Amino acid sequence: MKLEYDLSKLTIEAERDHPNAFRAEVYISDGFYPHFHRNPEIYLVYDGTVTVTINNVEYVLHGGQAMCINSYDIHSYKIDGLARVGFVNIGLNYTNNFNSLYPKRSLPTELLDVDKNKPLFDFIEQIKGTIAENSDRRRLLYYTYVNYILYLIVDTYGTSTTKAQTKHSTRNIVQYIYENAEKNLTLNSIAKEFGYSPGSLSHFFSRYIRIDFRTFLSDIRMQKVWELRDNPDYADRSIADLAILCGFNSVSSYYRACRRYDSNNNHVQEHKTTDD
Template sequence: MDAYFEKYRELENSLACFESWQNACMPHFHSNIEVVYVLDGEIEITINGTSRLLSKGCVSVANSYDIHSYHTPKESHTLILIVPIDTVHSYNTKIRGKTFASPFLNPGESSDEIYYALQQILKYKKSDWLETKGYLYVILGTLIRELGLKSSPKTSNSTLAREILIYLEQNYTNKITITSLAKRFGYNKDYLSRFFNSYFGYGFNKYLNILRSRHAVQLIKQTNDNLTQIAFQSGFDNYRTFNRAFTSVYNMTPSQFRVAYREQYKQSDNSGHDA
């Protein structure tokens, strides 16, 4: 079965940590790191073609753009962590061009450390980002130490797809066209355009606009820069293109998004003071 590109994970691009029961998911991939800790029962997990039936205390890790799927034979209870790659820059530098020697960790002291860190992330993820980020590095560092790293293989269409997505993730604020992308990977631009559309279910420009709009959202939330500045900082050529692309992705203009976010933040802040 061919893997599908999980679009909503790309658009959401936020840390998530949650429990799941009877988890089942077809082969898919996205730019996030996905860690699964088995709380109870058994779950069959496949990552890049390697399958393992995991039981209580086991851990799996699907790295950025790894193809993974889940199947529960009878019953399973798991704890799942989704980590956007742009929140763990040091980790990205460490594993660039590499993958885990094995994506599965057996029960033991190290998996217990990961479970403790996951519990703390569940507790702090909305109230203390600094502490949460510390626990993210505890989990990822433990996985690197226990599982080891090896060079990433270079084969198949799925590898090309992952390499394209990684390149775009690292360069979307720069000037990129389908022509320059095709030249970068050594393909005819018409072939690469068809490949992109059929593999990801998006046209190249649509996906690039999603990445840039997602970046703009973070700038709108974190800075007071004017929207024209944010447009250029996000890779758009002009404000008009930015406004149209952003509205297509988020169903509201950048200015409407800023007003809505500030109102939401104000209400949240007032609620905190009331408490």
Template sequence: MLKKLYNIIKKIAVFMKNEFNYESHRDFEEFYASFDDETPIHFHRSIEFMFVKSGEKPYTAGLESGVIKAGELLIVPPLFPHSFHPIQGGGAVKCNVLPAKYSDVWENFLKGKTPASLVIRDLNLAAELEEHLSVINNTVSPVLKDGVYKYVLGRIFQKVKFTDAPKSKTSGFATEVLRYIDENFSDDITLDETAKEFGYSKYYFSSLFNERFKTNFRTYLNNVRIEKAKKMLETLPLSEVAFRSGYKSLQSFFFNFKKVTGITPKEYVRSQNLSE
């Protein structure tokens, strides 16, 4: 028991000694890559999958470290700090980062649980999931992409064993602030109120936020609200989405939506073949 506790503390210490890079851009885009390289410790709200085609790839994710062997698939849950090392002697990998809106599907279904093991070592299941994820790189259809992402998550929920998530907060300030914003974006939260929630002055909190996330509080909050709004627009009318997203008026919603996406909400609805 003491040895296990020591190993957990040691892993936390290693993480805390390193700089965490919060990759905010990952929260608002999908990503697909097939190159093998050194990836320093970072985290994002999005779910990430790493499939190893050949070789053995060392990884650290949360408090779990090990290697992903050929034919296996690593799941990195939302907000899990993680890093990768190149495959010794060369190898081949595929990496998929899902749009952040699917993190809501993950968290709403699991409700505080996490995979007992982050690596899927069932080669048949890993190959099935990798085959479906490969479709994403070869299509521009949002309907097909949405179907693939939901199918992959559904298969994971069905086949993977889950356990209660560890209580330790390895990324401390960063993950707690992101969770707070994610859970309260629809309220009229401000920099001042959020700073008080975490026991800081608004000036120190703002400085800490900017340093950690490379963006300011208002910009990040707007990005989260607009991403949530895009999801809600699939089923709700514009006027309702505006207020559920945390904006006090349609004018404010339209202004911020275009600022973040480059198009108006109505143009977005038409581009996605959604009903207004």
């Protein structure tokens, strides 16, 4: 049950990062290591105290407080002992109503007003255990959930201006690698893209992403293979085809990545432990 808080490992949570994913959980946690995903997340502390780190900025959350975590933000949860927490992983496809109603706005980061958060906390408690697979057909229901969650947040906190990101922000580098993973990316080519020396970028990886670049890239490619595998448009393609399409130079490199991922996957399994 005890999860080792292992800062040297960063996982992209491939299996829950589909654009049609939706997942709401409430459970007893002892923390979670640095990770990121494309889908935005709402993280809620029901009881206890959690230090949330987002792109190396720390926030201390107490019971009744919550945060919105944007796409590609690297975040981790540090807990001294145990805390009762919840999260909602929101498939990007379900955010289109918000995006069209509030163009160029994003969700507020800090949801700290315990009293005003009550309807949000109650609603997540009510739908906890909901897990949508990519092929799940109840998408109108997930649209319902997402719109109601975003309604509760915006009604209390309003929206936030999307901050002009500096070109070298963590989120932008992660997103750039994510969106170009099928290309022949190297530390050198990325350093050039962001105006860094390769040495500085290497430093950036060890400081913010805490995983070596090749493993990071390979995890992202593996996630993309998994997404295409579930996509009906690619039903007639072999895994070997998909591996090449996503940037692996052979199907063996793909299976190597899977084996490494599986051997670390117990972290994700532990994360899923719920309290009921």
